[in-house]
Amino acid sequence: MKKILIVLILNFVGGFSAFSQMQKGAWMLNGELGLSRIRNLTKSNDPGFQTMKSNPVTSFILNPGIGYFVSDKTVFGVQGLLGNTWKKDDSDVSNSPNSYNVFSFGGGVFLRNYVPSGEKTAFFWELESDYSRRNYVWRYKNPSSKEVSGRDKCISAGMNLGLQYLISNRIGVHVSTPILQYTSRLKGYSKDFEGFPEDYFSIQFLKSFNLGASIFL
Numbered sequence: 190m191k192k193i194l195i196v197l198i199l200n201f202v203g204g205f206s207a208f209s210q211m212q213k214g215a216w217m218l219n220g221e222l223g224l225s226r227i228r229n230l231t232k233s234n235d236p237g238f239q240t241m242k243s244n245p246v247t248s249f250i251l252n253p254g255i256g257y258f259v260s261d262k263t264v265f266g267v268q269g270l271l272g273n274t275w276k277k278d279d280s281d282v283s284n285s286p287n288s289y290n291v292f293s294f295g296g297g298v299f300l301r302n303y304v305p306s307g308e309k310t311a312f313f314w315e316l317e318s319d320y321s322r323r324n325y326v327w328r329y330k331n332p333s334s335k336e337v338s339g340r341d342k343c344i345s346a347g348m349n350l351g352l353q354y355l356i357s358n359r360i361g362v363h364v365s366t367p368i369l370q371y372t373s374r375l376k377g378y379s380k381d382f383e384g385f386p387e388d389y390f391s392i393q394f395l396k397s398f399n400l401g402a403s404i405f406l
Contacts (some may be wrong), residue, residue, distance in 0.1 A: 210358065210405040211303055213260050219268070221252040221365070221401035248274035252399075254299065262303040270295040270321050288328045295321025295343075309355040315365070318346040342375040347393070353403070361403045367393035 211217075226245045249272060256266025272293040297319030305311045323341040351365030370393050376385045 211258060211262050211264070213258050215258045216406040217256040217258070217264050217266065218404040218406065219252075219254040219256060219266065219401065220403075221250075221254075221399045223250040223252075223272075223397060223399040224248075225397045244277055246274065246276045248272065250293070250399075252401075256299070256301070262305075264301050264303075265298070266301075267298055268296065268317075268319075270297065270319055289325060291323050291325040293321050293323045293343075295319055297321075303353070311353045311355075313351050313353060313363070313365075315349040315351065316347075317349065318344070320344050339376075343372060344374075345370060345372045347371065349399075351399075351401075359405050361405070363401050363403065365399045365401065366395055367397065369393065 226247050251271045252268045254266050254268030256264040258264045270293065274291040274293075275289065277288045297317060299315055299317040301313050301315040303311045303313045321343045323343065324338070325341070326338045347370035348368045349365045350368055351363050353361045353363035355361045369390075371390050372388070374387045376387055
């Protein structure tokens with residue numbers, strides 16, 4: 190038992206030594222890339238119908254950012270947001286879009302706290318909030334070929350958990366997953382139309398992952 194306790198203490202102390210560049214007054218350059226590809230399954234209780242699998246919805250999001258360590262192991266920063274989501278559907282259902290494309294852009298702030306767990310690894314939790322706009326295009330084939338475009342405004346806030354690994358004294362790579370997210374969206378607004386408000390809260394744990402890298406200055 191004493192040996193296990195000594196090993197844990199040494200790992201903890203070693204973690205603080207390895208992450209000594211995360212001291213108050215230091216800067217961090219950060220970048221994250223999120224990718225997802227989702228299919229929905231539609232099941233029927235009628236034995237004559239098989240399970241239907243929808244065409245995939247593909248999306249990516251890029252978050253470049255810069256942060257300042259307001260205290261040891263705690264960094265506050267600003268980040269940009271750039272993303273795109275698209276889907277294609279070959280069905281001929283009337284008044285149903287055959288494809289759509291959504292382009293998102295914006296920015297926000299984040300607060301991240303590192304908890305060293307070893308010589309080169311550290312867990313972190315993160316709070317973030319973003320403001321973004323989305324431009325989207327829906328394309329229809331039936332009943333006639335047409336395009337419908339629109340815009341959304343979105344404010345979101347959430348919490349993430351992650352794990353970082355230092356590949357050198359100044360460079361780290363990490364993986365993170367959203368835990369909780371709140372979104373307030375104004376759909377379909379324009380100069381002459383206020384749009385439709387939409388608010389929702391969701392649990393996102395392990396539903397998607399972001400890969401990132403950090404440079405400590």
